[in-house]
Amino acid sequence: MPGESPPSGLLDFAAAVAAAATEEAGSAPVPERHLLTFMLEREEFGIPITQVREVIRVPELTRVPQAPAHVRGVANLRGRILAVVELRARLGLAAAEVSPRSRIVVVDIRGRVLGLLVDAVSQVTKVPETAVAPPPEEVRTAEADYVTAVVRWQSRMIILLDLEKALAPTESPSSQVDR
Amino acid sequence: MTDETNPFGELVEEYVLECLPLAEQVADAFVAVERCWREGEDASALLTAIAGPLHTIKGNSAMMGLAAMRDTAHALEDACGVLRHDAESPDPAAGALLAAGGSLLVELVRRARDNPEADEALEFVERVRQWLARGASPALETQPERRRTERRGTASSAGQADDRSASVVRVDFRRLDAMLEILGEGLIQQAALTESVRGLTRRIGPADQVSRLDQAVVALEKTLKRLESTLMETRLLPLSTVVSRFPRLVRDTAEAEGKRVRLLLSGGETPLDKAVLDRLSEPVLHLLTNAIVHGIESPGERRAVGKSDEGTVRLTAAPEAGRVVIRVSDDGRGLDEQAIRRKGESLGRDGRSESGLALRDLIFLPGLSTAPQVSALAGRGVGLDVVAGAIHALGGTIDVETAPGAGTSFTLSLPVTLAIVRSLIVEVDQERYALPLAHVAETVRAEPEAIRQINHRGVAAWRGGLIHVADGGDVLETRQARPAGRRFYVVMAAAGRRRGLLVDRLVGHQDVVVKSLDPELGRPVLVSGTTILGDGRVACILDAVRLLEGGRRAG
Amino acid sequence: MRRTFLVIDDSKLHHQMYRLIFSRGTLAGSTVYLAANGREGYGLLAAHPELSMVFLDLNMPEMNGLELLERRRAEALHLHIPIVLVTTEATAADEARGRAAGAWEYLRKPFQPADIERLVERAVAGSATAG
DSSP states (O other): OOSSOOOHHHHHHHHHHHHHHHHHHTOOSSOEEEEEEEEETTEEEEEEGGGEEEEEEOOOOBOOTTOOTTEEEEEEETTEEEEEEEHHHHTTOOOOOOOTTOEEEEEEETTEEEEEEESEEEEEEEEEGGGEEOOOGGGOOSTTTTEEEEEEETTEEEEEEOHHHHTOOOOOSOOOOOO | OOOTTOTTGGGHHHHHHHHHHHHHHHHHHHHHHHHHHHTTOOOHHHHHHHHHHHHHHHHHHHHHTOHHHHHHHHHHHHHHHHHGGGOSSOOHHHHHHHHHHHHHHHHHHHTGGGOOOSHHHHHHHHHHHHHHHHTOOGGGTHHHHHHHHHHTTTOHHHHHHHHHTTTOOOOOHHHHHHHHHHHHHHHHHHHHHHHHHHHHHHHHOSOHHHHHHHHHHHHHHHHHHHHHHHHHHHTEEETHHHHTTHHHHHHHHHHHHTOOEEEEEEOTTOEEEHHHHHHHHHHHHHHHHHIIIIISOOHHHHHHTTOOSSEEEEEEEEEETTEEEEEEEEOSOOOOHHHHHHHHHHTTOOTTTSTTOOHHHHHTOHHHHHOHHHHHHHSOOTTHHHHHHHHHHTTOEEEEEEETTTEEEEEEEEESOSSEEEEEEEEETTEEEEEEGGGEEEEEEOOGGGEEEETTEEEEEETTEEEEEEEHHHHTTOOOSSOOOOOEEEEEEETTEEEEEEESEEEEEEEEEOBOOOGGGOOOTTEEEEEEOTTSOEEEEEOHHHHHHTOOOOO | OOOEEEEEOSOHHHHHHHHHHHTSGGGTTOEEEEESSHHHHHHHHHHOTTOSEEEEESSOSSSOHHHHHHHHHHTTOSTTSOEEEEESOOOHHHHHHHHHTTOOEEEESSOOHHHHHHHHHHHHHHHHHHO
16 A cells, blocks of 8 residues: 555554465465464463364363373263363463363364363464474473474464374373273 | 976986086185185175076076075075175174085085985075074164165166065174164253253143153153164174184194193073174183183193093073173182282282182282282183273173182173163262162162261161262262262172262163263273263263272272 | 067076977977077067067076167067066066066066966967957
């Protein structure tokens, strides 16, 4: 838009329109990642949208006696039993109360369907590949190897998770195999 | 002699000339079919190729008045018609059946001049009929019709062959699983409906329309029940489908051990759900192997104690009170109780720390069985904990009896079907649980004075004896600071043990559909599965046997 | 009266049986043409407009009975010759399809010589009244 400098809100709008236009043309100049982002504590985490089946409100959860500590319970997802995992516990955060903003992100990790209890779900975000950087050294400890990258984009910082690592099955106390 | 009254009797030579090569072609193909299946290959092309020859043999035999050949060919045609739809993974009996029928047909055709007696043919026809009937269910009869029309035109003879087998169809078991899953959903929806009708009745009283609704729901429940029992019957297979390979395995094991062992099988016709059968084969084989390796003595040893050289291992099965009881017994040396007890003590499980610990408790302990010196000393027990674990996972129980020098007998009691369990739904600390009714002896109102504390354990009088009554919240680890009123206790009984479990509410009886545990849930010992209740909530199905054992984690 | 028949059947045994039938009783002295499959049979049918009747097996390699009937109807070949479709078993639908394709009658195996004799009589009577 030529002419006098427009207010910044309009500039953003113009940028968004332009972005949408390039998208529709089907040839984004910069490769993008599609992420579902959600909040835990005050941090924003992201996972590839391809791993997400759906996002649901928190249904009634049933506790399972003797289940591992990170398992919050099981829920009825349209007749399927969905195990709901407290992602906070797996990421070393304190457990939280379920609030009206809490959601369950139903993920499919190589056929393993699980529910992740999160504080809130932001939205589906497209970030340019150029905004993706390896995680800072201090984050990449041995335990936190599930952080694959950090995205800094539009004043947001999104921590990308490798769910396969974050949800690696813990050794169960009994190693017996029931058949 | 050929049938004198048959107008074409004089053509019997021509009949043999035409039909013998066809019969041989059919027999050869069946041998190939059997090999295909053994190697997991698709045999549909072979089955299609023999449809023509088989049809010609049948027609020719009918014209000649040769009933034995006609009926044998006919039976084979029926079997093939069914198997063509399931040419990749039929049950093991099918290959043997076809091969036997093929050689019978060749034999009969070869002897056509003497118009052979039909006895063998009758026997075979009956075998085929039984085999076909096994998979049959009236509910599935519409299936072949659809297939038939689909296939029409691709093979002209197939259409006719299928026609005769229209009352019998073989179905991929996964489809039966899917049907059960759907039925389960239906049962859940019906339970939900029942619940809301009850709520409605409470709110607006027994109005005419409400009671009609109530009746309709009751009728729906009955219909679903009938559907369930039909489906469950459809899923049943005789035990012989898994034990048929045991004689060979027993022979091999005995040979390797330098022992002489005779395996006696009985009750092979006992029906079990395929899901149970699939999981039963390994533990039973394990028990048989144990009996040969550790139970039966060498011929020399046996002679020294006045037994016959040849040991006997029995595998018997019989339905008993809605369950199936399987017994594996031998006439060997019996268990060395002293050695087992010594080993048990060394593992810290002696008679003092766990009152009344019997031999059967010790022998199924994990640590005990795997220690090599134990199997050498006690002569028994390799991996019995694994066997017990597998049986428990099936909702079964395992028990052992032994007499020194006379032998050992393991008794397994198993549910006939796995998928649907009649349960008592109880509530403890706001959580609901399903207790399999098979293990519920009684529910008792928990009067405060009825349960006394002895040694910090609740004890109550029950049927002339004393039983331990545990707090549900303690066992299930949900106990809050101020537990809600435990108003009832449920007396659970399994494998000769009894125990009470204090609960807050008895919600009701329900047939619950077992959904397996998500691996994410680890291996909670007390929980055998999950289910969805009428109100849509998920409940854990508690493992009664483990509950009675105290619910500690194994290992 | 000497009659001429065509038998289309892939079974040599059946050829022999028809020979027996057409050499005895009321049918003795008939002429029989034998074809081992539909293709061969169709050729013989085309070459012999004087045929009294055709006995056609349903299940055959090359060209089966129904295919032969359908082709004959499409080409309107000798529609005056009654064709009997012979089967071991057939559904009502098969039978209907056979009739729709122009089969005059159905004959189920196993049959007796008397069955053939009856069919021949009926066919003769039918053609007598028709013509």
